[in-house]
Amino acid sequence: MNAKNQSNSMEKKLCRQLFLSLSLYAALGLAVTLVLDYILALFQNPISVWLIQRIDLIYFFCLIFGFGGIFYRYWKKPWSYLNEVVQGAGRLHEQDSRPIELSAPLGEVENQMNQIKMSVLLSKQAAKMAEDKKNDLIMYLAHDIRTPLTTVIGYLNLLEEAPDMPAEQRTKYTGIALEKAERLERLINELFEITRLHARTVALKKEKLDLYCLLVQLADEFYPIISAKGNSLRLEIKEKMTVFADAEKLVRVFSNILKNAVSYSYPDTEILITADVQGDFVNVDIQNQGDQIPQERLGDIFEKFIRLDKARLSDTGGTGLGLSIAEEIIRLHGGEITVESEEKMVTFHVRLPLSD
Structure with missing residues (x-):
């Protein structure tokens, strides 16, 4: 609901309440006047006669004063609402999660102000996180x-x-x-x-690419490094698996992931690469046996210069940027890269679109 519709809705609501209050007061005043007239008629004395003769005038003045009080009350209401809104607006930039509370008729305004406050709070938190990073x-x-x-x-x-x-x-x-x-x-x-x-300033040179040949060639290139630690590499990939991608950039992605797998694998264990097609995407998984990554650290593994094991990283000569580069390249291709780790198995999932 936009501000204009909300204002009209509140205005109509106040008008209805005002009309009902005036009608109820007039009806109640008339009922009291009739009862009073009946009671006064039972007493035959000068005062009763004087009041009966002026009962309509009494009713009229009661209406005037009553209506005046009702109008005054409803005249003050918008100002009290405005005061609540002003006070609520002053709390929009407070650094706390306490909700803004307004009167019931201002429920929609209250919801919108709380949404704004939450977005401001989240923006400030995001800005602080960005500054920390x-x-x-x-x-x-x-x-x-x-x-x-x-x-x-x-x-x-x-x-x-x-x-x-x-x-x-x-x-x-x-x-x-x-x-x-x-x-x-x-x-x-x-x-x-x-x-x-x-910064998205890199232009991708996309072409039809045989993913099977690319991964087989990469496995051959990594054979000396893998065998030096007593590890082995196994491929489970169907032939003629084609993607539309930048070959040089994709080689960089899988090279960086394989370097990470080799660096963090237990000696004499197997590194497994699998690939399959699901719908319009191809999924490539690279799995190695190594120390389990804590669940709370999985979301940080693609951050620049994040080191889960500084000592081992210094031994392998890594820069701490390889996985960040891989993630950015996959994003440029419209894909996704994730990681999971459980029971001393670490698996990187790369998801790439089959076509542009």
């Missing part, structure tokens, strides 16, 4: 840049201060510095990439 992002980014940068500077200073350092040791330190510098470059590149993906 931004601060966390800056903190994590500063930490991740500083750590390899400190290492690079440290080894370069060491090389500068010891020009007569043995060649073997110099080569070792140079290699470590180069490795850390490359990790720093990778972090910066991924940060730029996820920023562009989030």
